[in-house]
Structures are given as C-alpha cells and as structure tokens.
Amino acid sequence: MxxxxxxxxxxxxxxxxxxxxxxxxxxxxxxxxxxxxxxxxxxxxxxxxxxxxxxxxxxxxxxxxxxxxxxxxxxxxxxxxxxxxxxxxLVQVLEGRHCFKSLTVEENLISGGIGRSGRRAEINQDLQRIYDFFPRLAEKRRTLSGLTSGGEQQMTAIGRALMSRxxxxxxxxxxxxxxxxxxxxxxxxxxxxxxxxxxxxxxxxxxxxxxxxxxxxxxxxxxxxxxxxxxxxxxxxxxxxxxxxxxxxxxxxxxxxxxxxxxxxxxxxxx
Structure with a gap:
C-alpha cells in the first residue's frame, strides 16, 4: 500500500x-x-x-x-x-482554455469560489492570491474573458480552478x-x-x-x-x-x- x-x-x-x-x-x-x-x-x-x-x-x-x-x-x-x-x-482544467466568455475575468474566477460555497471574505482573499500568481489577470479583471488573449484565457481557467482550493x-x-x-x-x-x-x-x-x-x-x-x-x-x-x-x-x-x-x-x- x-x-x-x-x-x-x-x-x-x-x-x-x-x-x-x-x-x-x-x-x-x-x-x-x-x-x-x-x-x-x-x-x-x-x-x-x-x-x-x-x-x-x-x-x-x-x-x-x-x-x-x-x-x-x-x-x-x-x-x-x-x-x-x-x-x-481533485480539480481538473480541461484542454481548450474553457472560460465563460461573456463574463469578466474576475467573474470567472469568482465562479470557482462559489462552486465550493466559499464565503465572500474567503473569495476576496483567494482572488488576491490568484492575482499575485497571475498579475496579468489583475490587469484584465474587468475585461470580458472572450476579449482576452489565449494565454490570459488559460490563466483564467487555471485561476478559476485554484479558487476551488x-x-x-x-x-x-x-x-x-x-x-x-x-x-x-x-x-x-x-x-x-x-x-x-x-x-x-x-x-x-x-x-x-x-x-x-x-x-x-x-x-x-x-x-x-x-x-x-x-x-x-x-x-x-x-x-x-x-x-x-x-x-x-x-x-x-x-x-x-x-x-x-x-x-x-x-x-x-x-x-
């Protein structure tokens, strides 16, 4: 074993x-x-x-x-x-940079925290942690995900998964x-x-x-x-x-x- x-x-x-x-x-x-x-x-x-x-x-x-x-x-x-x-x-990020393209980068990230029923204070804390690891997402936080680059969409998908802790x-x-x-x-x-x-x-x-x-x-x-x-x-x-x-x-x-x-x-x- x-x-x-x-x-x-x-x-x-x-x-x-x-x-x-x-x-x-x-x-x-x-x-x-x-x-x-x-x-x-x-x-x-x-x-x-x-x-x-x-x-x-x-x-x-x-x-x-x-x-x-x-x-x-x-x-x-x-x-x-x-x-x-x-x-x-156990959280998977599928191939293909899956994002909710009609939502902003930050709304995508928040959806990951909501999925685990996180409290607002916890979600805000986790958001800051994601932005520390992916500074480009902080710059694009108010941008619709569908309007961001492929790399930024991949970072968003990974960040959303990380919001699930x-x-x-x-x-x-x-x-x-x-x-x-x-x-x-x-x-x-x-x-x-x-x-x-x-x-x-x-x-x-x-x-x-x-x-x-x-x-x-x-x-x-x-x-x-x-x-x-x-x-x-x-x-x-x-x-x-x-x-x-x-x-x-x-x-x-x-x-x-x-x-x-x-x-x-x-x-x-x-x-």
Missing part, C-alpha cells in the same frame, strides 16, 4: 470508448504529495484519456475504465462522482496554442504555487521540454501504455528521451520500449 505521501495512484489502467475503441492498455504511475508530475507523449498517446479517468470524466464521453485502479487519497475514484471529487480537492490540480495541455513566453509564464506560476503552497500537480503535455524543466517526475505514454517513468532531471539528460521527445535528433521508439515497466510494476525501469 502507498504511504501517506502518495496522493494519487494509477495502477495498470485499461480504458475504452464505446466498449470498442481501446485508448489505454496499461498505464501506471504514482504522484507524491507536493510534487509536479508530467505526463508526456505524442498526440494520441492517451494523456487526455488518462486525465479524464483520474477525474472520472470518461463516462461523460462514452468512455469506461475496464480494469486497473485509480486511487485519490486512498479512495477509488470510480466510486465517486466528478463533482464529489472536486469538493474533495484544490489539493491536486490536473492540467491537460496548458501550453497548447500559446506563445513560448506565455507558456513559460504559466509554468513559472505553477511552480511557484507548488513551492509556496505545496499544491500537487498532474500535467499532461506534448511540450516535453518545458514540462521536464518544471516537473519533479515524469511518465511517458506511448499508444496507451506507460513506457518510462523517473525523475524529470534524469529524463532530461537521457539521450533516448532527448532525441525522441525533445527533437534533438532522430531516434526510434524501440529505445524507449526497452524500459517499459511490467504490468504489475507502477514504476519505470529507471536505472
């Missing part, structure tokens, strides 16, 4: 859509409390499906977990409704479609949040370079299977990872598959 320092355990998870299309067939990893774990892989590797399974959102898209277990704070997430998981501190923040492709400097600002803010508040973060990313720079650990997915896990700093130095995922030179996938964990081993075969 994992110790108290482990907040999330994904153990050999298999998942399908419409009971026919296989999306995951052996995903395993652990996220320790107070750490950032990056879930890496190309488009279609199974990252988004894994995150939706973690938040028990697959049934809303005709998906299902067929085998394996996912435990948040020791409890099976499949037995809890997504709303109950949010109230328990999560213990585990789950992010799906936060860098997608954003300029490199904006991506850096977002990840710097996430790292600052992690360091100053102890927030645990699970982030799925195609941008492996930035994810490995700011994460503590990483797990690589390929075709719905976790093929490699280890400390982010070590993975950054590995030639096979640098070649295949950071694009520094051509490299076959087989070099990664050599390190595929067994179905009963949630850890990769890092040496």
């Amino acid at each position: 994992p110790g108290n320092d482990v907040i999330l355990v994904v153990d050999n998870v298999h998942a399908t859509y419409n009971h026919a299309i296989t999306a995951l067939h052996g995903v395993s990893f652990e996220l320790r409390r107070g750490e950032i774990l990056a879930l890496l892989g190309a488009n279609g590797a199974g990252k988004s499906t894994t995150l939706k399974a973690v938040s028990n959102l697959l049934p809303a898209e005709r998906g299902q977990t067929n085998s394996g277990t996912i435990r948040y704070e020791g409890a099976d997430v499949s037995r809890r409704k997504p709303g109950d998981l949010v109230r328990a501190g 999560p213990c585990l923040l789950v992010l799906d492709e936060p860098s997608m479609g954003l300029a490199p400097l904006v991506v850096q600002d977002i990840f710097l803010a996430l790292k600052k949040l992690n360091r100053e508040t102890g927030l645990s973060i699970l982030v799925a990313e195609q941008n492996s370079a930035v994810a490995l720079k700011y994460a503590d650990h990483a797990t690589v997915l390929e075709n719905g299977v976790s093929v490699l896990s280890g400390p982010a700093a070590e993975l950054r130095q590995r030639e096979d990872v640098r070649a295949f995922y950071l694009g520094q030179q051509a490299s076959p996938l087989l070099s990664l598959l050599t390190f595929m964990p067994s179905p009963n081993n949630s850890e990769g075969a890092m040496k």
